[in-house]
Amino acid sequence: MxxxxxxxxxxxxxxxxxxxxxxxxxxxxxxxxxxxxxxxxxxxxxxxxxxxxxxxxxxxxxxxxxxxxxxxxxxxxxxxPAAAGGKQADGFMVGSTNIKIGGYVKLDTMVSHYSDGAPASGNLGRDFYIPSLTTVSPTGDGQTVTDFNPRETRLKISTSTPAGDSTVSTVLEMDFQVTSGGDERTTNGYSPRLRQALITYDNWTFGQGWSTFQDVSALAENLDFIGPAEGTVFVRQSMVRYKNGPLEIAIEQPETTVTSSAGARVLPGTDTIPDVIARYTMKSDWGHVALAGMLRSLSIDQGTLGVPDDDSALGYGVSLSGKLKVADKDDFRFMVTAGEGLGRYIGVNLVNGAAVNATGELETIGTISGFASYRHFWGEKSRSNITFSYFKADNPVAFTGTGVTDTSMSIHANYIYSPVPKLDVGIEYMYAERELENGLSGNMSRVQFSTKYAF
The missing domain is CATH 1.10.287 (Helix Hairpins)
Structure with a gap:
């Protein structure tokens, strides 16, 4: 022995x-x-x-x-996989899988003044800027409200597992926005919601994530959850996407939104053909520019809004966006989007994709929108962003009525200070206006204080 x-x-x-x-x-x-x-x-x-x-x-x-x-x-x-700079990847290993946990904790404090009365407590427009929720009333009085909101707080779990010569990656992300739960009287508890759930293998992506029609890298840096909402594509949904270098092609979840003659939103729920989207992104030392195009089939079934028979219409659009480097650290971000029947893809569904005409057929609603944002660094620890956003709809008012949104705009300016890495403390001023087809308009101004720590 x-x-x-x-x-x-x-x-x-x-x-x-x-x-x-x-x-x-x-x-x-x-x-x-x-x-x-x-x-x-x-x-x-x-x-x-x-x-x-x-x-x-x-x-x-x-x-x-x-x-x-x-x-x-x-x-x-x-x-x-190694991270940038040749360092070992973050996270920890479970078997052959590298797991990384990230996200951030954020508190927003907002003082908002509405020219035509504030939305009720708990309304989403009190949590972040949604253009369609800027109040418009012929008899409304101005009102100022204060809100505290930690609901943007986010948790993200990413995994990466070797699979032969390839890698299988997943992303699971949650936050607490737009969910039910406690109110402001007692616990202020909110249910988590699914943001992203993605599987990536080789050049393929399956699951729910940011739409291929949206250029996330071009989004403006605002303290508000979305920022220039009326001027940007903003959609997360299920998809199957293929990527080959700078080209991405995807089929994504279809969902038709229709405006009734009274201006109400109707979701027929009878879509059969997925939205088809392609995006091409050019990257260089100067930044990036992306061009995206989309085709979608809008549909409505017999009986909905009095339609005598099933009907469909072709929706389409293009979006040009980018982030360009300026001087040493500054950058300029932009997005311009136009099309027919884009509906829910723009401005958090500020207008719908189509209306029903007198013969029961779908009439697409045209839109043009965009934003421009400049970010300037004052030093190593501080920066500011100024952003302008605009939206215009071409509503067929004979079929939608005149109580629908015609135009919307907003201006944002902020100052953000980072005393230590990943800790941001900032203040932002926002002014927004919305005008209806009947000429009525309303505005909202907001001062927002935010503290965020990313991990």
Whole structure:
């Protein structure tokens, strides 16, 4: 048993070395080489013992198996995707899967003045800017309200698992916006909601995420949850997307929204053809520019809004967006979107995709919208953003009525200070206006204080 005991000590020493290898070197290739050599040495010892007719006890066999498991796990760690700068990827390993937990905690404090009366407590327009919720009334009186809101707080879990020559990645993201729960009287508790749930393998993406029609990288940096909402594409939904270099092609969840003659929103729910979207993004040292196009089939079934038979209409649109570097750190961001029947894709569904005409057919609603935003850094720890946003609809008023939105605009200006990395403290002023087809208009001005820490 003397030889076996020596062998056991060798295995224990090898296991200790395996555990400490990653700490000895930041070079993943060197770590893998050492692991391979240790594994080879173990195999040679086992082969020699076998040739000598020696057998391991149950305890010694378990030590061998444990050493092999450690070797395998450390190889996975050493081959995990590296982050920028050549550093090991963030997160932790569970088997062969790298798991990363991120997100942020944020508190918004808002003082808002509405020219035509404030929305009721708990209304989404009190939590963040939604253009369609800017109140418009011929008899409304001005009203000022104060709200505290932590609901933008977000949790994100990402995974990455080697799969042969490829990698399978997932994203699960939640926050507390637009959900039911407690009120402001007692607990202020809110239910979590699903934001993103994505699987990525090779060039394919499956699940729910930001629409391919939306350029997330071009979004303005505002303290408000969305910012220039009426001027931006803003949709998360289920999809199947293929990406090849700068080109992305996707089929995404269809959902028709129709305006009744009284200006009400109707969702027929009879869509059969997915929205088809393509986007091409050019990137360089100067930033990026993206061009996206979409085709969608709007549909309504027999009987809805008095339609005598099923009907459909073609919706389409294009969106040009980008983020351009200016000077050393400043940047300019923009988006311009136009089309027919875009509906819910623009301005958080500020207008619908279509209306029903006198013969029961769908008439698409045309829109044009956009925003421009400039970000300036005052120093290493502070920056400001100024943003202008605009929206215009071409409503067929003979079929929608005149109580629908014609135009909307907003202006945002902020100052953000970061005393330490990932901690932002800021103040933002926003002014917004909305005008209906009948000429009635209303406005809202808001001062927002925010504190956010990302992790």
């Amino acid at each position: 003397t030889g076996i005991n020596k062998f056991t000590r060798v295995l224990l020493l090898s296991g200790t070395m395996l555990v400490t290898v990653p700490a000895l070197s930041a070079n993943a290739q060197t770590v893998e080489d050492r692991l391979n050599k240790l594994e080879s040495a173990l195999d040679k010892i086992l082969q020699k013992l076998d040739n000598q007719g020696s057998k391991l006890t149950e305890q010694e066999t378990e030590i061998v198996n444990q050493a092999k498991r450690i070797t395998k796990q450390e190889k996975m760690v050493s081959s995990a």
